[in-house]
Amino acid sequence: MKIINCAIKGICFGLITVLFVSCYKPTEKTISIQDKEYALYLLYKDRSAGFALFDKFNEESVFTYVKNPSQGFNREYIKKERSFYQHNYRNGFFVHYEFNEDGQLAGKDSISLKNLSIDNFLWKNKSDTLILFTVDLHNNGVGHMHILKTKPLQLIRKEILPLPKPQNDYNILSIGVSDLEGDNLWIGYSYSKFTSSTDYTTANKMYYANFNFTAIKEPVVQEDLRSTYPGGVNTVQTYQAKNEKGDLYFMSCPGIALGNTTQLPTAIFRKLAKSNKVDTNYMINISDKIGNHAYGFWYIGEQKAIIRAEQKEKYKDFAEHHLVFQFEYYVVDLLTGDLEKINIPADKGTRKETVLIEDNIVYLAIDSQDENHSLWSFDPNTGETKHIHSLDPDIDFILRLDKIN
Amino acid sequence: MKVDKALLEKYELGRCTPEEIVAIEEWLVNDEWDDIPDTTVEAKIGGEIWQAIHNKPESKRPLKRPAFILQTKVRTFAGAAAILILFFYFFTLLTKDSFNEDHNVKATNTEKSPILVEKDFFDVLLSSNSEAIINLKKGCISLSGNVLFKPKRDFSLQDRDSSHVFNFKSGLVYILSKDIRTNKLLVFSESELNYLPPIMRRHYLQQFPTT
Incomplete structure (x- = not known):
């Protein structure tokens, strides 16, 4: 009888172990980037940064947190489809990143663009040609246009912008x-x-x-x-x-x-x-x-x-401009000039890219008081706002909200 | 004095008075068991005590032992303390110059390109026409112009002009900038550079092109 008891206990233990092992999925190994539609770029309280990837805007949405691809990576990336491009001012490299199979953003390609600061960019006629408008670090008054092929990265043209020189000491x-x-x-x-x-x-x-x-x-x-x-x-x-x-x-x-x-x-x-x-x-x-x-x-x-x-x-x-919960969002009627305040909590962070429009609904990521970092929706037709999801309280700022697929 | 089990135990523990010690030792020399009733001390116990006493010649002076230990400890501690004080004194004398030098730094750059000053406790990169006076002992800083500051340990410094105290963490790189107009010292980490207005960030990148 004792032997039978032991055998039953052993079988139960084995089953539980198998069940536990099969249910346990290490987060970093099992991210399927194909399932993730959106990305938040986050700055944490300990000053580390990274992405939170998720599939849809609803309460049940599953968030997968992904580390920064490198220490120097920051929010100033140019995103096109599943590619991210960023200029690292420390080493002067313009790097192309993509999410790999493990769900990590990894460098794929790079070119050297030294001694400049990117002020503006645009994609040439919706192609893979990227136009960068830059200002020289050695001479703040001189602008350049860099034209890049992005697949693969290649500088195909660089032109000085022949702008009339300023008349006074504003240079x-x-x-x-x-x-x-x-x-x-x-x-x-x-x-x-x-x-x-x-x-x-x-x-x-x-x-x-x-x-x-x-x-x-x-x-x-x-x-x-x-x-x-x-x-x-x-x-x-x-x-x-x-x-x-x-x-x-x-x-x-x-x-x-x-x-x-x-x-x-x-x-x-x-x-x-x-x-x-x-x-x-x-x-x-x-x-x-x-x-x-x-x-x-x-x-x-x-x-x-x-x-x-x-x-x-x-x-x-x-x-203290970025620390204060002061930012309000308004809808501006571009024909009449009328403004209407959107009914969501006051946000913090001086400059942010956290507004996304999809299927006539506006989604906003807000860092509001009481450590609440959350996603909201706003329906421009009805004026209705809705809280969708609250995120990790260790976040300090949500800096960007992008569609990645 | 009657020698019994309790007294023998007291003797073994070294708690007997001189009179009691004399009584026990006489009893031991006597080598008789008459004074001790059989019911209180067995022969085995007596034999063990006898053996123990013969194996410990110093046990004849049990009362003196604690006093001796105390004196020895005091002497050892005093000696060690003296050696340490002397060692520390000579160490301070030997290292006095570099100690002060690294705690009290005055660095000036009148050149066009940045100058790096490396110290044990921090590195300073001075942009053109900048000066930094840093006294770690007093915990204060006086600055003109712009510097990159890399502490090698955690400490705080008080701006001499504004009295504002800034905390620095080892391993981080800070940009320190003095506003001549308001006399305020601006301090921010290199990663915070990205959150400045673009014109300000370019200004600092221009000041420190090696960053």
Whole structure:
């Protein structure tokens, strides 16, 4: 009888062990990247960073956390389909990354692009040709255009941007918006200067230059005094978009986080399709309407866009600008200029790319008070917002929300 | 004095008075068992005690032993302490120059390219026209211009101008920048560089092209 008992116990133990082993799946080994549709890029409280991959926007969504591919990797990546491109300013390499079978982002290819800072990028006519607009680190007033084939990575052309030299001591170039229609290249830029070793300001003027993309000779330049610092670095945040008709809308960002000329208004401007000039009769003065500056502009369809606005009474200086739960999201009607606040908690983080539009629903990733890092949805048709999912409380900032498949 | 089991145990433990010791030793020399009733001390026990006493010649002076141990310990500790104090004194004398030098650094760069100053406790890369005075003993820093600062251990430094205290962690690289207008010292880690306005980041990348 004792032997039978022992045998039964042994069989039970064996079954439990087999069951346990078969159920246990080490996270890092079993990620199927094919199942993951979206990626959040996260900065944790211990200052480490990485991705959280997930399959759908709902409560049951399973999140897989993936480490940074390298120590120097940061949020400033250019994403196209399943490829990620990033310039490492430490070693001057522009690297192509892709998620491998283990679900880890791994370097695939690289080229050397030294002594430059990427201000803006665009894909040439939806092809695999990437155009980078860069500013020289040795000379802040000089801009270049680098044209790269991305499969495989190859620099096929490099041109100096023959922009007219600034008339005064404002000589730090910032290229904030760009567009290529056929052979017509258009860029929006501004000039800044340092007022002390740690502070700067931007001249009260926006410039728009039109080039022939093939020739890149003397551009036709339009000056616009209505605001300054058009757009911003678009590897960090989006500042421009085209509507269904091809009209280009962009937002100026003279606030403390970008242009730092706060007396000028944050405003939305447009360049109509087939036109080489910015429409001087069109301007939505955001600062007039909400009394604050904004950064980030995402077109959501049907002549509406979302902007992300700060609250100046909530922060003391730039040092705490990113720490304060102050950012509000507004829907802007691009035809009427009306603004409507989206009913979600106040967000933190100075510049973020955490707005995604899919099937007429807007998804937002928010770092709100009480350590709550969560995904929200917003239906522009009904104005309804919904909390979808809360994430790991060890997160400090959700910096990006991207569709990866 | 009657020698019994309790007294013998006391003797074995070294707790007897001089009178008791004399009594026991006389009893032992006497080699008789008359004084001790058979019921209280068995022959076996007596034999063991006898054996134990003969194997321990110093057991004749049990009372003196604790005093002796105490004195020996005091002497040993005193000697060790003296040696340590002397060793520390000579070590301090020998290392005095480098100790002070590494704790109190004044580094200036009037050249166009950055200059690296390496010390035991930190490295400093000074950009053009920058000066750093760092006193680790006093825990203070005075700065003009921009420097890259790499501590090799954790410590805090107080800005002499603003009195603000900054905590530095070993292994991280910090950018220290003095705002002449406000006289404030800005301190941020190299990874935080990515979160500055693009113009500021380019400014620091230009200052320290080797980063």
